[in-house]
Amino acid sequence: QFKRRSGGRRLRLVERELGKEGKKKKKKKKKKKKKKKKKKKKKKKKKKKKKKKKKKKKKMMMMIVKNEVLLFNDMCMCLMVEQLITADDVVNGHVGKVSAVEREREGERDEERESDRNSNTREEREREKREHRAKGRRGMTDKGKRGRERGRERGRERGREREREREREKEGEREMGGG
Structure with missing residues (x-):
């Protein structure tokens, strides 16, 4: 050039x-216009931090039963419903169909995992229960109670004010009628 x-x-x-x-x-x-073209500087690529690999969950097939998405063990196709899955599970790839090769490999390791899987689900169930309880407690904080009480009081005051206004209006009408 x-x-x-x-x-x-x-x-x-x-x-x-x-x-x-x-x-x-x-x-x-x-020609001057041509000169204006400058080579673009290459942006330095930021190095991506390596994410720690999570332990792969046993891949399950999805099945829809009465409008609920359920998991069952893909390997032996037994309809042992293990846990309800959320949309997040699907997005995060915890749920997916297993290829034939993988299925064979899984078959060899199935017995070892049987006990693991049971303990896993038990732990998960307990965790879900804990989270559920925590959600219930959130509403019961002192702050929440105070807010509710205040709201009730305000409501009562407004109600009283309306009653007073009505009484005033009635009195006004009586005076007009009497006059």
Whole structure:
């Protein structure tokens, strides 16, 4: 690229001497535009932090039973419902169909995993129970109670004010009628 440009410059100088300068002026502008193109600087790629590999859960097939997505052991196809899965599980790839090769490999390790799987699900169930309880308790905090009580009091006050207004209006009507 550079050589070609310098050659072009030399040509122009020669042509200037020969008196062809006038004809070439328009082309000069075009060449200036070409010069503007700069090489883009390559952005340095940030190194991605390696994520720790999670232990792979045993892959299960999905099955829809009465509008609930259930898991059952893909290997022996027994409809042993292990746990309800959420949409997150599907997105995170915890749930998926198993290829035939993997199925064979899983078959060899199945007996070892039988006990693991049972303990796993038990732990998960307990964790879910704990989370569920925590959610229930959240509403019972002192802050929440205070807020509710305040709300009730405000409501009562508003009710009383409305009653007073109604009474005033009635009295006003009576006076008008009496007058």
